[in-house]
Amino acid sequence: xxxxxxxxxxxxxxxxxxxxxxxxxxxxxxxxxxxxxxxxxxxxxxxxxxxxxxxxxxxxxxxxxxxxxxxxxxxxxxxxxxxxxxxxxxxxxxxxxxxxxxxxxxxxxxxxxxxxxxxxxxxxxxxxxxxxxxxxxxxxxxxxxxxxxxxxxxxxxxxxx
Numbered sequence: 001x002x003x004x005x006x007x008x009x010x011x012x013x014x015x016x017x018x019x020x021x022x023x024x025x026x027x028x029x030x031x032x033x034x035x036x037x038x039x040x041x042x043x044x045x046x047x048x049x050x051x052x053x054x055x056x057x058x059x060x061x062x063x064x065x066x067x068x069x070x071x072x073x074x075x076x077x078x079x080x081x082x083x084x085x086x087x088x089x090x091x092x093x094x095x096x097x098x099x100x101x102x103x104x105x106x107x108x109x110x111x112x113x114x115x116x117x118x119x120x121x122x123x124x125x126x127x128x129x130x131x132x133x134x135x136x137x138x139x140x141x142x143x144x145x146x147x148x149x150x151x152x153x154x155x156x157x158x159x160x161x
Contacts (some may be wrong), residue, residue, distance in 0.1 A: 003066070005062050005063070005064055006062070006063055006064070006065070006066070006067075006103060007036070007060065007061075007062055007102075007104060007105070008033075008060070008061050008062075008063060008067075008070065008100060008102065008103050008104075008126065009059070009060055009061075009100075009101045009102035009103075009110065009122055009126065010029075010058065010059045010060075010061060010075075010098055010099065010100060010101065011056060011057075011058055011059075011097075011098075011099045011101050011109075011118055011121065011122065012025050012026070012056065012057050012058075012059060012096065012098055013054050013055065013056045013094070013096070013097040013099075013117070014054065014055055014094060014095060014096050014097065014099070015051060015052045015053060015054040015055070015093050015094065015154050016052075016083075016093050016094060016095045018054065018055035019055070019111055021082060021088040021096050021149070022041055022055050022057060022094075022096075022158075023156065023157070023158055023159065024082065025078065025082065025098065026038065026059065026097050026158050026159075027159065028078055028081070028082070029059065029061070029078065029098075030129055032074045032078070033061040033062065033063050033074065034061060034062040035059060035060070035061050035134055036060040036061060036062055037059070037060040037125055038057060038058070038059050038060075038158055039057050039058040039059070039121040039122070039125050040057065040121070040124060040152045040153070040154070041055050041056070041057045041069070041075075041121075041152070041153045041156050041158075042055065042056050042057065042117065042150055042151065042152055042153065043055050043150065043151050043152075043153050044056065044116060044117040044148065044149065044150040045148070045149060045152075045157075046091060046093075047091045047115075051091060051092070051093050052093060054117060055153060056117045056118070056121055056130050057121050057157070057158075058101070058121035058122045058124065058125050060125050062128075066155050067100055067103045067108065068145050070100065071100060075098040075099075075100070076098075077137070078096070078098060079094075079095075079096055079097070082095045082096045083095040083096075084096055089139070090092065101118065101122055102122070102129070105129075112137075113131055113140055114144075115144065116141065116144035116145045116147070116148045116150045117150060119137060119140050119141035119142070119144050119145075120141045120150055122137060122141075123137040123138045123141035123142075133144060143146055
């Protein structure tokens with residue numbers, strides 16, 4: 001099992017120079033992981049109304065690392081390299097946020113089912129993924145998107161691999 005390849009869905013987010021930092025994060029991730037697919041980039045308001053809007057996107061990757069190794073050896077060091085400063089304010093502005101949402105088909109971040117900025121990009125890649133109650137992620141994302149303002153940003157390009 002040690003040599004098996006894992007499929008992981010990551011969520012990238014930024015609200016400090018996000019038009020630069022999201023594409024840069026993808027470029028840096030390509031050096032560490034095999035990127036299988038990327039969603040569109042989506043803009044939404046910060047969870048805390050007092051901060052700049054966020055850009056988010058989902059990325060399907062393949063890796064031989066387990067979830068803990070992926071977080072400690074790739075994601076956190078990349079966040080630090082890109083200038084991420086962690087504070088006690090969980091919603092504070094950030095250059096980049098790299099979260100594991102799904103690991104080998106298992107939900108790692110249950111907030112996926114509760115926030116449009118998570119559900120919409122992930123549903124673009126995995127529309128038929130089912131909740132524990134049997135609801136398709138695509139349907140959850142559509143419902144959440146109707147309750148908030150979220151829009152696709154077609155003006156930001158991710159360079160092909």
